[in-house]
Amino acid sequence: MDNIAGTKSSLSWAVNISVVLLVLIWLIPTIGLLVSSFRDRDQISASGWWLSPFAVEQNFQVRASADDAVERDGVFVIEGNVFEDGEGEVLRFGGARSNPTASGAGERAELTRDRTLQLEANGDYVYTSPAEITRDPSIYFSTATPPEFSTENYQTIMASDNMDRAFINTLTVTIPATIIPILIAAFAAYALAWMDFRGRGFLIAMVVGLLVVPLQLALVPLLQLHNQVGIGQSFLGIWLAHTGFGLPLAIYLLRNYMVGLPRDIIESAKVDGATDFQVFTKIVLPLSFPALASFAIFQFLWTWNDLLVAKVFLPSNSESWVMTVKIADDLLGSRGGDWGILAAAAFISIAVPLVVFFTMQRYLVRGLLAGSVK
Incomplete structure (x- = not known):
């Protein structure tokens, strides 16, 4: 009777236990990071976070x-x-x-x-x-x-020089680097989903292939190209870099979602004389908002927490540092041995991404399931 619709599977207990275990696996390190952010460097070196309540x-x-x-x-x-x-x-x-x-x-x-x-x-x-x-x-x-807990690590980070500037720089990089690829990918996804032209299958295969190419392979050639055209190590350069690295996933995700939209709606609009641009802006784009929001979450989290691309495509002076570079180069130094500072910096840096995620998370599952069900 387990296969009849509406009946409860006898293995539901196994599913519930698995979910609880997965939640604990992700939650325990987060709790440890939070506890460590309130401890000083010496006590972190002397004992693990699980022993923090004891001497x-x-x-x-x-x-x-x-x-x-x-x-x-x-x-x-x-x-x-x-x-x-x-x-x-x-x-x-x-x-x-x-x-x-x-x-x-x-x-x-x-x-x-x-x-x-x-x-x-x-x-x-x-x-x-x-x-x-x-x-x-x-x-x-x-x-x-005795155990000691304080907010000294957070005070050290917040009171450091140019931290407010680093926060503004992070927003300056993240917001355009999230919006630009969405705008470009939406047009490309619609063309690959609903427009019939020669070479469409090859382009789709190229997009899927680019998903598995490590971005580290493109850092040096892309930086050389930016230097040649005069946008090397600038905000415009890092916007275009994040756009290029994010486009394959964006196009793939949006295209799968748009293919699953009802064909009758689009064909009816074209019969009524609507152009492809009108169909895209007035029908497809509003219906694709869950997929757009899903990619926006991923792209925002990626660009906000990025360190490698920021160090390559932004100037090395402190006025252009984003928060990840500020924390890694200024607060932690080359060795990064102050785990209390690192833990506190992690929670400070995830504050804005958490707000974005919980604001748009209801669209995440719908967007990730794009194209899985006809």
Whole structure:
């Protein structure tokens, strides 16, 4: 009875479990990124985000002041406490950077050149040396630090120089790079769907073939062409680059949708004397809005989050940086090791795309199913 229309499949539980698992697979990394965006760099390095509610064991370094050394029975001694406020618990300690936790709290550690270091759990230490102490010795220790959450990462990003300029530049790149390919692809899709001319099948095959060509292959030739015509590394150049990279998907998506439109409506309009342009603007284009919105979502997300094309086709000066370049080159640097900044930057940069997606998401499924059902 499972194949009768209107009956519930016995495998519906498997479908529900699969959907829940897929949601969790996508949701867990997002939660981890959100938690990391409120932690500092040291705690992120010390433990995973799932341990963020618990105390974190971290290593610290302090210097004992050589000026505090006193001589006792021919031995120079420095005494003090490693905690500035006198509160804390030492877990392990050491006198060398190579092994900062060699000894347990309360033990007496033998250092080089007959020096010794004893560090109690409350932070009190005794450092001894048979020779006069001329430089401040280093003391390394580990202690459990309570979990800390703050908005410092977000404040660092928002307060950075020219971040507002980078946001405006991102909009300047994204909006035209979304609208231009839609305008061009809509005309091309209508021609490939409803106009009969020689070579139409070859053009459709070319569009499908261009979908699998990596854009990295075209970056250098396209930049050389832009330099030759005088639009290299400019906003016009990056608009045309995003347009070229987005057209194959746009034409393919819109053409599949337009082919599925009722033929009777279009033929009736042509019988009444409507031209192809009138049929396109007054009938096909309004009916194709779900497909247009679907591609607009994809193209907007792609251009907003793009880093590679922006670095190639935009000037390298800070006045022309988009948000992705600003975050990668200015806030993170060449190594990108500050995961707190990176996580916070990710949530700041996705704010606008999320608004666009949830505004137009009701058209997404309808557009993606274009041409699948006659």
